[in-house]
Amino acid sequence: xxxxxxxxxxxxxxxxxxxxxxxxxxxxxxxxxxxxxxxxxxxxxxxxxxxxxxxxxxxxxxxxxxxxxxxxxxxxxxxxxxxxxxxxxxxxxxxxxxxxxxxxxxxxxxxxxxxxxxxxxxxxxxxxxxxxxxxxxxxxxxxxxxxxxxxxxxxxxxxxxxxxxxxxxxxxxxxxxxxxxxxxxxxxxxxxxxxxxxxxxxxxxxxxxxxxxxxxxxxxxxxxxxxxxxxxxxxxxxxxxxxxxxxxxxxxxxx
Amino acid sequence: xxxxxxxxxxxxxxxxxxxxxxxxxxxxxxxxxxxxxxxxxxxxxxxxxxxxxxxxxxxxxxxxxxxxxxxxxxxxxxxxxxxxxxxxxxxxxxxxxxxxxxxxxxxxxxxxxxxxxxxxxxxxxxxxxxxxxxxxxxxxxxxxxxxxxxxxxxxxxxxxxxxxxxxxxxxxxxxxxxxxxxxxxxxxxxxxxxxxxxxxxxxxxxxxxxxxxxxxxxxxxxxxxxxxxxxxxxxxxxxxxxxxxxxxxxxxxxxxxxxxxxxxxxxxxxxxxxxxxxxxxxxxxxxxxxxxx
Numbered sequence: 242x243x244x245x246x247x248x249x250x251x252x253x254x255x256x257x258x259x260x261x262x263x264x265x266x267x268x269x270x271x272x273x274x275x276x277x278x279x280x281x282x283x284x285x286x287x288x289x290x291x292x293x294x295x296x297x298x299x300x301x302x303x304x305x306x307x308x309x310x311x312x313x314x315x316x317x318x319x320x321x322x323x324x325x326x327x328x329x330x331x332x333x334x335x336x337x338x339x340x341x342x343x344x345x346x347x348x349x350x351x352x353x354x355x356x357x358x359x360x361x362x363x364x365x366x367x368x369x370x371x372x373x374x375x376x377x378x379x380x381x382x383x384x385x386x387x388x389x390x391x392x393x394x395x396x397x398x399x400x401x402x403x404x405x406x407x408x409x410x411x412x413x414x415x416x417x418x419x420x421x422x423x424x425x426x427x428x429x430x431x432x433x434x435x436x437x438x439x440x441x442x443x444x445x446x447x448x449x450x451x452x453x454x455x456x457x458x459x460x461x462x463x464x465x466x467x468x469x470x471x472x473x474x475x476x477x478x479x480x481x482x483x484x485x486x487x488x489x490x491x492x493x494x495x496x
Numbered sequence: 497x498x499x500x501x502x503x504x505x506x507x508x509x510x511x512x513x514x515x516x517x518x519x520x521x522x523x524x525x526x527x528x529x530x531x532x533x534x535x536x537x538x539x540x541x542x543x544x545x546x547x548x549x550x551x552x553x554x555x556x557x558x559x560x561x562x563x564x565x566x567x568x569x570x571x572x573x574x575x576x577x578x579x580x581x582x583x584x585x586x587x588x589x590x591x592x593x594x595x596x597x598x599x600x601x602x603x604x605x606x607x608x609x610x611x612x613x614x615x616x617x618x619x620x621x622x623x624x625x626x627x628x629x630x631x632x633x634x635x636x637x638x639x640x641x642x643x644x645x646x647x648x649x650x651x652x653x654x655x656x657x658x659x660x661x662x663x664x665x666x667x668x669x670x671x672x673x674x675x676x677x678x679x680x681x682x683x684x685x686x687x688x689x690x691x692x693x694x695x696x697x698x699x700x701x702x703x704x705x706x707x708x709x710x711x712x713x714x715x716x717x718x719x720x721x722x723x724x725x726x727x728x729x730x731x732x733x734x735x736x737x738x739x740x741x742x743x744x745x746x747x748x749x750x751x752x753x754x755x756x757x758x759x760x761x762x763x764x765x766x767x768x769x770x771x772x773x774x775x776x777x778x779x780x781x782x783x784x785x786x787x788x789x
Contacts, residue, residue: 248665249664249665249666249667250664250665250666250667312663313662313663313665314659314662314663330665333663333665334664336663338660340660344658344659345657345660346656346657349532349655349656349713350532350710350712350713351652351712351713352712355652359657359660362649362664362666363665365649367647367650368646369649370649395711395712
């Protein structure tokens with residue numbers, strides 16, 4: 242993928258460091274501005290290229306905060322994050338983020354196709370216009386998520402499940418290598434759930450790295466290679482018998 | 497027909513009409529962003545806060561445009577600075593800055609010998625536009641429209657999803673400052689036409705009317721510009737034939753367009769709810785059973 246002429250954030254897109262894991266978070270602490278309590282304390286996570294890792298924990302355990310910190314939405318209070326061996330912000334184009342409930346103004350007068358197209362913007366940068374290959378990618382992901390019929394709809398006319406599919410389509414349209422998905426299956430109907438699950442396993446077969454915040458303990462073993470358990474902003478040892486798989490927390494680091 | 501052509505023989509009407517169209521289109525297109533981003537209040541405030549800049553520049557014999565832009569940009573940053581820690585809500589910060597700056601402008605005016613020179617700044621004087629004014633207005637209009645076109649993608653994205661913009665490194669706050677600078681420039685261009693007091697009407701009313709009529713952004717800009725052009729021309733003719741203030745007549749034409757747009761939108765809604773055959777207006781939630789948030 243060519244780097245845009247005038248990338249957002251002012252930095253040229255950096256190449257991945259050979260052999261580096263997709264994501265390494267070392268003793269990361271982060272918090273929201275104005276909050277006195279840190280939402281994330283001393284969390285360590287290492288995700289090899291191509292792995293699917295679940296972030297598991299109750300609401301408020303720090304799953305979303307960790308994803309936001311990796312996406313560059315929250316400054317770190319301490320610790321260090323590297324993505325393909327680069328600091329946060331050096332490879333925006335590689336990191337695609339699906340927020341839990343997009344902070345999208347759904348009344349805004351754009352249609353679904355436009356919303357999905359914004360996933361390509363990171364490859365265009367300032368002054369860049371959508372090229373034919375961008376439109377092709379957008380068309381592909383829209384058909385994969387069953388959005389073709391809705392392409393010309395104003396985004397506010399979509400149902401909850403359709404909105405989630407549109408946001409996921411945008412995340413996929415970016416063609417990132419590391420996908421950060423914050424509860425992609427939350428609050429969607431059964432059909433959408435099945436469709437999204439299919440897309441996620443398809444991503445795995447294409448060698449993408451996934452970090453997914455989830456509530457769904459039942460599907461951990463079948464859908465993920467490893468899991469990090471969080472509680473009150475800290476990494477915790479899972480209960481006996483819980484799925485662990487590939488070590489991704491402190492243990493991965495020690496070993 | 498004769499009544500439509502008659503005023504056009506006067507050069508002051510020709511340049512007045514040209515100015516009204518240029519200012520109207522610029523305000524109308526930029527105004528779509530102002531309305532969609534809920535920046536109506538800050539737009540109005542910005543118009544008022546550039547008054548001290550204008551007056552100071554006038555009193556010192558400096559370039560009026562420079563004075564206005566400096567004051568506009570200073571206000572934009574001042575508001576951002578006052579509300580940055582969220583100890584003050586943004587609308588409160590705007591209220592403080594805007595009234596303070598406007599009062600400063602009036603105070604400065606009162607130090608000058610003749611207060612009358614400044615009524616043009618307050619209420620506009622579109623029929624007294626000089627060729628130099630017209631050149632300035634054209635230049636500003638062109639600049640603002642070109643910038644809006646070139647950065648449309650970024651303005652659009654940061655308007656409806658600032659989080660996604662930030663994830664890819666695009667700073668929504670910087671884009672917002674850019675928009676505020678464009679607003680200052682537009683206000684400067686519009687002052688000759690309707691004055692600082694009424695300029696925000698040109699920014700907000702046509703765009704708001706257009707937002708009631710269409711759900712597509714480019715069409716909204718087009719409709720908004722059309723309303724502004726119509727109102728500018730209608731207002732000037734009204735001013736010519738009934739000898740009323742031109743700025744006020746232009747703004748009232750915009751207001752009338754808004755009323756018509758509201759009625760059209762209400763009728764359309766009524767038609768859509770009674771005739772359920774119109775698929776476009778059926779809430780999508782019915783189709784797959786999930787509630788729209």
